[in-house]
Amino acid sequence: MAEHRYDPKEIEPRWQRVWEQERTWEVDNELGAGETSYVLEMLPYPSGEPHIGHLKVYSVGDAVAHYHRRTGRRVLHPMGYDAFGLNAENHAIKTGQHPRDSTNAAIAAFQQQFREWGISIDWSREFATCDPEYYRWTQWIFLQLFEHGLAYRKDAVVNWCPQDATVLANEQVIDGRCERCGHEVEARQLEQWFFRITAYADRLLDDLDTIEWPEHVKTMQRNWIGRSTGAQVTFRCAELELDYAVFTTRPDTLFGATFFVMAPEHPDLERLTAGTGQESAVREYVNRALTESNETRGAADKPKTGVFLGRHVVNPVNGEAMPMYVADYVLMEYGTGAIMAVPGHDERDYAFAKAYDLPIRRVVEGTDPDGDEGGLPYTGDGPLVNSNPDFDGAHNRKALEEIVAWLAQEGKGSASTNYRLRDWLLSRQRYWGCPIPIVHCPACGTVPVPLDELPVMLPDVEDYAPKGRSPLAAAEDWVATACPRCDGPARRETDTMDTFVDSSWYFLRYTDPHNDQAPWDPAILARWAPVDQYIGGVEHAILHLLYARFFVKALADLGHLDVQEPFAKLFTQGMITKDGAKMSKTRGNVVSPQEIISRYGADTARTYILFIGPPDKDADWSDTGINGVADFLSKLWRLAAAAAEGPGSGAGMPKAPEGPGLDLVRAANVAVENVTSAMTGRFAFNAAIARVMELVNACSKEFNENGNRDPQALRYALGTAASLVFGFAPHVASDAYHLLTGKRVWEEPWPAADPRFLELPTFELVVQVNGKLRDRVPVARDASPEELKAIAHDAPHAKAQIDGREVVKEIVVPGKLVNIVVR
RNA sequence: GCCCGGGUAGCCCAAUUGGUCGAGGCAGUGGCCUUAAAAGCCAUGGUCCUGAAAGGACGUACGGGUUCGAGUCCCGUCCCGGGUACCA
Numbered sequence: 066m067a068e069h070r071y072d073p074k075e076i077e078p079r080w081q082r083v084w085e086q087e088r089t090w091e092v093d094n095e096l097g098a099g100e101t102s103y104v105l106e107m108l109p110y111p112s113g114e115p116h117i118g119h120l121k122v123y124s125v126g127d128a129v130a131h132y133h134r135r136t137g138r139r140v141l142h143p144m145g146y147d148a149f150g151l152n153a154e155n156h157a158i159k160t161g162q163h164p165r166d167s168t169n170a171a172i173a174a175f176q177q178q179f180r181e182w183g184i185s186i187d188w189s190r191e192f193a194t195c196d197p198e199y200y201r202w203t204q205w206i207f208l209q210l211f212e213h214g215l216a217y218r219k220d221a222v223v224n225w226c227p228q229d230a231t232v233l234a235n236e237q238v239i240d241g242r243c244e245r246c247g248h249e250v251e252a253r254q255l256e257q258w259f260f261r262i263t264a265y266a267d268r269l270l271d272d273l274d275t276i277e278w279p280e281h282v283k284t285m286q287r288n289w290i291g292r293s294t295g296a297q298v299t300f301r302c303a304e305l306e307l308d309y310a311v312f313t314t315r316p317d318t319l320f321g322a323t324f325f326v327m328a329p330e331h332p333d334l335e336r337l338t339a340g341t342g343q344e345s346a347v348r349e350y351v352n353r354a355l356t357e358s359n360e361t362r363g364a365a366d367k368p369k370t371g372v373f374l375g376r377h378v379v380n381p382v383n384g385e386a387m388p389m390y391v392a393d394y395v396l397m398e399y400g401t402g403a404i405m406a407v408p409g410h411d412e413r414d415y416a417f418a419k420a421y422d423l424p425i426r427r428v429v430e431g432t433d434p435d436g437d438e439g440g441l442p443y444t445g446d447g448p449l450v451n452s453n454p455d456f457d458g459a460h461n462r463k464a465l466e467e468i469v470a471w472l473a474q475e476g477k478g479s480a481s482t483n484y485r486l487r488d489w490l491l492s493r494q495r496y497w498g499c500p501i502p503i504v505h506c507p508a509c510g511t512v513p514v515p516l517d518e519l520p521v522m523l524p525d526v527e528d529y530a531p532k533g534r535s536p537l538a539a540a541e542d543w544v545a546t547a548c549p550r551c552d553g554p555a556r557r558e559t560d561t562m563d564t565f566v567d568s569s570w571y572f573l574r575y576t577d578p579h580n581d582q583a584p585w586d587p588a589i590l591a592r593w594a595p596v597d598q599y600i601g602g603v604e605h606a607i608l609h610l611l612y613a614r615f616f617v618k619a620l621a622d623l624g625h626l627d628v629q630e631p632f633a634k635l636f637t638q639g640m641i642t643k644d645g646a647k648m649s650k651t652r653g654n655v656v657s658p659q660e661i662i663s664r665y666g667a668d669t670a671r672t673y674i675l676f677i678g679p680p681d682k683d684a685d686w687s688d689t690g691i692n693g694v695a696d697f698l699s700k701l702w703r704l705a706a707a708a709a710e711g712p713g714s715g716a717g718m719p720k721a722p723e724g725p726g727l728d729l730v731r732a733a734n735v736a737v738e739n740v741t742s743a744m745t746g747r748f749a750f751n752a753a754i755a756r757v758m759e760l761v762n763a764c765s766k767e768f769n770e771n772g773n774r775d776p777q778a779l780r781y782a783l784g785t786a787a788s789l790v791f792g793f794a795p796h797v798a799s800d801a802y803h804l805l806t807g808k809r810v811w812e813e814p815w816p817a818a819d820p821r822f823l824e825l826p827t828f829e830l831v832v833q834v835n836g837k838l839r840d841r842v843p844v845a846r847d848a849s850p851e852e853l854k855a856i857a858h859d860a861p862h863a864k865a866q867i868d869g870r871e872v873v874k875e876i877v878v879p880g881k882l883v884n885i886v887v888r
Numbered sequence: 889g890c891c892c893g894g895g896u897a898g899c900c901c902a903a904u905u906g907g908u909c910g911a912g913g914c915a916g917u918g919g920c921c922u923u924a925a926a927a928g929c930c931a932u933g934g935u936c937c938u939g940a941a942a943g944g945a946c947g948u949a950c951g952g953g954u955u956c957g958a959g960u961c962c963c964g965u966c967c968c969g970g971g972u973a974c975c976a
Contacts, residue, residue, distance in 0.1 A: 284891065284971080284972095288972065295976085312976065362974090399975045405976085603970085676901095676913075690914050691914095693914060700928095755913075758911095765929090862943090875956090
C-alpha cells in the first residue's frame with residue numbers, strides 16, 4: 066500500500082474540471098414530471114474573501130443538495146451575491162476605487178473559492194444584486210408595491226446613524242445602536258420611504274404555523290411582530306375639551322387607573338401645560354428626556370421620573386379626575402404615546418406612583434393576598450373588586466370583554482390590537498444601492514418611472530462620502546430629468562434602497578434568472594417555489610427572514626406568484642469559534658479557509674466542519690482535530706486504491722457472503738442504515754461521518770490485519786463508504802469510487818440497506834439483576850422468552866447475585882435484556 | 889425579569905420509544921515497522937477499593953421523585969450560551 070498516497074491537490078482539481086466541463090450541477094426548467102427540490106443557502110455578501118462561516122453553510126447545503134439528488138430529485142442549487150451595500154462603499158471612500166470594482170474583485174474571490182470547495186452549484190443561474198439586469202426588477206417590484214400603496218413616503222421620526230450618515234430600519238437598530246457600525250442612533254424627523262409591512266402583521270404572525278422552522282426563530286419573529294390585543298379607551302381632558310386615546314391590554318383594570326401619563330415626545334404637551342404654571346418644569350423635563358441617549362433612557366431598572374402637567378383627564382368608567390403627567394417611561398412609538406396608569410396592577414405604574422405618592426388601588430383580587438400592600442402590584446388574574454356593582458366579583462378576563470363592550474356602546478372605546486412591528490424604512494442616503502425609481506415633479510408630485518424605462522441606472526459619481534443626503538444628489542445630470550407624466554422639468558429621487566430589499570426576492574429570480582420580460586415566469590417559479598430547504602445563520606432571524614416573507618406575501622397578493630411563504634424549511638447553522646471566542650481580526654483568532662484548504666484539501670476541511678459537532682450548534686475549531694478527518698479520508702482513499710488493484714471487480718455486493726466477507730457486508734449495510742437516518746431526520750452529519758469512519762476502520766482492519774480474505778466484500782464495503790461520504794467529501798469519494806468501479810458516484814442512486822444484513826443471527830443478551838448489569842451472553846435471535854430467562858439465570862455473575870435470594874419478578878425484553886428482580 | 893438552547897472522560901461529541909453510558913474523533917501513554925525520521929499500523933483510555941488481574945462500589949451539573957430499570961420522564965436548584973425587555 067506504500068505506493069498509494071492520498072493527494073488532494075491532484076484529486077480535487079481533476080474532479081472539479083469534470084463537473085465544470087460537463088456542467089454537472091445545472092438543471093433546466095423543463096416543466097416535465099419528476100420530483101424537484103430547491104436547496105438554498107443564504108446568499109453571501111461578498112467582501113474580501115469567504116470566511117470559515119461561509120465554508121460551513123455551503124458544506125451543510127451541499128450535503129443536503131447531494132442527498133436530494135441521489136434520492137431521485139431534480140435539485141436547484143444556485144449561487145449569487147448580495148453585492149450592494151456599505152462595505153464596498155466605505156471601501157470606495159477610503160481608496161477612491163469604484164464600489165463596482167471592489168465588489169467585482171470580491172465576487173471573483175468568492176467564485177474561485179466556491180469552485181475550489183467543490184460546491185455543486187448551478188453556475189448558469191448566477192447573478193449579483195448590483196447587476197442592472199437584476200436591480201431593474203428590484204425597481205419593478207418597488208413600483209408594483211408603490212402602485213398598490215405598499216410603498217409610500219412619509220415624514221416621520223426615524224433612526225439616524227451619524228457614523229454611516231443614513232437612516233436605518235427599526236430592525237437594524239440593536240440596543241439603540243447601528244447594527245452595522247455600532248454607533249448610537251439618533252432620532253430625526255425626516256421624509257422617508259417605507260414598505261407597509263404592518264399591513265401583513267397578522268399573516269406574518271399566523272403563517273408561522275405553516276412552516277417548518279426552528280422554534281426559536283419563530284419565537285423571535287412572533288416577539289418582533291409583538292401583537293397584543295386589548296382596547297383603545299378615550300380619556301377626556303375636560304379643562305381643554307381634548308380627547309386622548311390610550312391603548313391598554315388590561316381594560317379590566319380601568320377602575321384602578323389613578324393617573325395618566327404621556328410620552329415626552331407627545332406633540333400636545335405645550336398646549337396642555339399652557340397657563341398651568343407647569344410650563345417651564347415640563348419643558349425642562351422634556352428637553353432632558355429627549356437629549357438622553359436611548360440606552361440610558363431605555364434601561365428598565367432606571368428610577369421612574371416625570372412631571373405633573375397641571376391638567377386632568379376623566380376616567381370614563383367612573384368619572385374620576387386623574388392627574389396628567391409626562392414621563393419618559395412612556396414611548397411615543399408604541400400605542401398612542403399616552404397611557405392610563407394602573408399602579409395596583411402594573412409594575413411600572415406602581416413604581417411611578419410610589420415615587421410621586423399617587424393613589425394605588427386594587428381592583429383585581431389576588432390569589433395570594435399576603436405580602437406588603439396586600440401583594441401589589443398584582444399582574445395576575447382574579448375576580449374584580451372596587452370596580453362597580455356591575456363588575457365586582459366577576460373574573461377579570463370575563464369582565465374585560467364586558468367592559469370593552471360597554472365602552473364601545475358608550476362611544477368611549479373599542480376593542481383594539483396593537484403591534485410592535487413598524488413599517489419598514491427602506492430609503493438610504495447612500496450611494497451603492499438600488500436607485501428608487503421615482504421622479505419628483507413640482508407639478509405632478511411623486512411620479513413612478515414608467516416600467517419600460519427601467520432600470521434607472523445608478524450613475525457614476527466622483528464623491529461617495531456621506532453628507533447626510535445621498536451622494537446621488539451630486540450627479541446633477543442624472544438628477545435633472547423630465548417628468549414622465551407632464552414632461553416638465555423634474556428631479557429624480559436620490560435615495561437608494563436598503564440592501565435588504567435586494568435580498569428579499571433573489572431566491573425567486575434564481576428560478577428564471579435570464580428572463581428579460583419579467584422578474585420570473587410564474588409557471589417556472591411554480592415549479593420550484595417555495596425553497597424546500599433554506600440554510601443560513603440565525604443572525605437573520607428577523608431582518609432578512611421577515612422581509613422575504615413579507616415580499617412573497619405581497620407579491621402573491623398582487624398576482625405575481627402562487628405561494629404564501631418563501632422558505633418551507635429553515636435550518637440555522639451555528640457559529641464556528643476559535644478558542645471559545647468569535648473569530649475576529651482584532652482577536653487574531655481567525656481561521657482562514659484558504660489556508661486550511663491548501664494544507665488539507667477541501668474535502669478534509671468540509672468534512673471536518675461537519676464532523677466537529679451538530680451543525681446547528683456553535684462549534685470550536687481545533688487545529689489538531691482536523692487531523693483525524695484527514696487521516697480518515699486518506700485511509701479511505703488508500704484502501705480503495707489498493708483494493709482496486711487487487712482481485713475482484715466493481716463494488717457490487719458478493720453473491721453469498723460468509724465469514725469475514727459477511728461481516729464487512731453487514732458493517733456496510735449498518736452504515737447505510739445509520740447514515741440514511743442521520744441525513745433524513747435532523748442534519749446529524751457528525752454522527753453520519755462517525756458511522757462511515759467505523760466502516761472504514763473495519764475495512765482497514767480486514768485489509769491490514771487479516772489479509773483481505775474476501776476481496777469482493779472489501780470492494781463493496783469501500784464503495785459503500787465512498788458513496789455515503791460523497792455529499793461531505795465529493796472529490797475523494799468520486800475518486801475512490803471511480804477507482805473501484807470506473808463509475809461516477811453522483812450518478813449512482815443513494816444506497817439502500819438490505820434488511821437481510823442488518824440483523825445478526827445472534828445478539829448479546831444483557832442480564833441485569835435489580836436493574837444492574839451483571840452479564841452479557843450471546844444468544845440466538847429467535848430464542849423464546851422462556852429460554853432467555855433460563856439463560857439469564859445461568860449466567861455466572863447473575864447467578865452469584867441471585868443465589869440465596871427470592872426472585873420477585875422477571876422482565877424480559879426480547880432481543881435486548883432480562884432483568885431479574887430479587888429481594 | 890421573561891423565553892429558548894445546553895451541562896456526559898483532559899477536550900469536541902455519540903447514545904430510536906426509558907433498556908449494555910461513553911460510539912467516532914482529538915490530546916496522552918505504550919508498542920510494531922525503520923539505521924533514523926516521516927508515513928503507516930496495533931494496543932490503551934472515568935473514579936475508588938495499597939500496584940496488576942479478577943471481582944466489586946460509585947459515576948451523565950446538584951438535590952429529590954416515578955419505574956423492574958432514568959443521560960432520557962416529573963419536581964426543585966445551580967452554572968454556561970443565545971434571544972428579548974419601561975411595548976402599556
